[in-house]
Amino acid sequence: MPEALSSLAQSMGISNLAGGGALIVALIFLTALTFTWRFIPGVRDFAVRVGWADQPNERRLNKEPLPNAGGLAIFAGFVVSVVVAWALRPIFIQDVQIQVLAILLGATILVLTGFIDDQYGLSPAFRLAVQLLSAVLLVVNGLHIDYNAIPFLPSVPDAVNQPLGIAITILWVIGLTNAMNLLDGVDGVVGGVSFVASMVLLATAAQFPDRGTAVILLAGLGGAALGYLRHNYNPSRIIMGDAGSYLFGYTLAAVSMLGTLKFSAGASLFVPLLVMALPILDTAQVVVGRLARGIRNPLGHPDKTHLHHRLLAATGQARRTALIMWMVALLCGVVGMIAQGVRPLAILATVVFTVLCLWFVAYRRVRAQGREQEQALTTGTE
Structure with a gap:
């Protein structure tokens, strides 16, 4: 039985199941998921008390003040998972700890900047x-695209x-940071x-035995995202x-350079590009559209021309809009994995696991x- 499991793991690209790496990854994922899931209600209650909330306006969908401090809980869950990883398997990150x-x-730095901007507004x-500055910080520490x-x-x-x-690296990091920010307009997207x-x-x-650090960080980030999505x-x-x-x-953006972007063979660059195709294309069409309308600062003039806004107008439902965006992102990811040469069984397992997790939190x-x-209703009748 252990040999069968090991053979199955190798067919999916997991190089050493017996080494405990897969269990550590699962533990880190569950740590980030559980911590974020349980931590957010407390953050929400505190945010309500102190007024950390987005007020309704013509662009936003909320009809009443909505706490906007979820990013702090996500960051906390991610950091806790990294600390757990460091404690369990420091050798994983010893060579790339800088x-x-x-x-x-x-x-x-960016989380604090974003939070201050949410509450007080920054130019x-x-x-x-x-x-x-945050992008240059990566470059000077050896993370850049060749x-x-x-x-x-x-x-x-x-x-x-x-x-x-270096110029492409800075453009990649800043571009993806803003692309994710611009994509945030409908619940769950x-x-x-x-x-x-x-x-x-x-x-x-x-799929690669020397990319353990990237796997660890992505497990923590994914778990925090899922815990927040609940x-x-x-x-x-x-x-x-x-x-x-x-x-x-x-x-x-940073972890993709720590992992897949550093491969020099084949279509390695296409993996993160295709995985991030949805936010990248959304940002591109918004910027081009705003420039065509004569807006000199396209990132400083919000509107409702994003893909999720148009999809919401077509579907009339925020839930359906989020589901469609998730599936498009997953389709882009599958194309990226195929381009990288990821094994079919690993692709299938990734799709099934991802869909089940999304269904679970939505349910x-x-x-x-x-x-x-x-x-x-019960309170109202009383």
């Missing part, structure tokens, strides 16, 4: 400067390769898309705010809403 610390520091120029490793592009001399790779992206990149990185699926009781969307965009949120309505 890069891991750089990712955590950059994420911390677009200041937010962009902080994003640039331009000559990008397939289908002409090679350049070494003197040009490094600065060009960013949480679900981030969970899908985390699971797809995790499955891809798990409270954010429509009708949401809390939203992540800029703090949460910055965290997801920045961390996914729990809908069931909880039913109980809330029943309690409201």
Whole structure:
């Protein structure tokens, strides 16, 4: 039986099931999931008391003040899972601990910036400067894209390769950070898309024995996203705010460089690009549209031209909109895994696991809403 399980694991790309790596990954995922799931109600109650909330306006869907401190809970769940990983298997991150610390520091800076912006408002120029600082922090600690490793592009001399790779890296990090932020407009969309992206990149990185650190970080990020989604699926009781969307965009961009982007063979760059295709395309069409309308600062003028807004107008339901966005993101992820050469059984397992997890949290949120309505009716009749 153990040999059969080991053989099955190897057919899915898990290099060493007996080594306990798979169990550690599962534990880290469950740690982030459980902590975030249980921590958010307390954060929500505190946010309500102190007024950390988005007020209704013509762009937002909420009809009453909605707590916007979910990003803090997501970040806490992610960090707790990383600490657990460090305690259980420090050898996993020993060789890249500087890069891991750089990712955590950059994420911390952006989470704090996003949270302050949520509560008090910051200028677009200041937010962009902080994003640039966080991206440079990754570069100076060895996390950057090798331009000559990008397939289908002409090679350049070494003197040009490094600065060009650094410029692409900064564009990648800042672009994805803002893309995730702009995608956050309908309950459950960013949480679900981030969970899908985390699971797809995790499955891809798990095919390679030297990408254990990426797998660990993605397990923690995915678990935190799923724990948050339990409270954010429509009708949401809390939203992540800029703090949460910055965290997801920045961390996914950074961890993808720690894992799949560093491969020089085949279509390795296509994996994160295809996984992130939904937020990237959404941002591109919004920016182009705003520039065409004569808006000089396309990122500083919010509107309702995003894909999720258009889909919401077509479906008339936030839940259906989120489900469609999740499935499109998963389809993009499958294409990315195929391009990377991930084994079919691993792709199937990733899809099944991802769909089951999303169904579980959506079901729990809908069931909880039913109980809330029943309690409201009972209280009203009394």
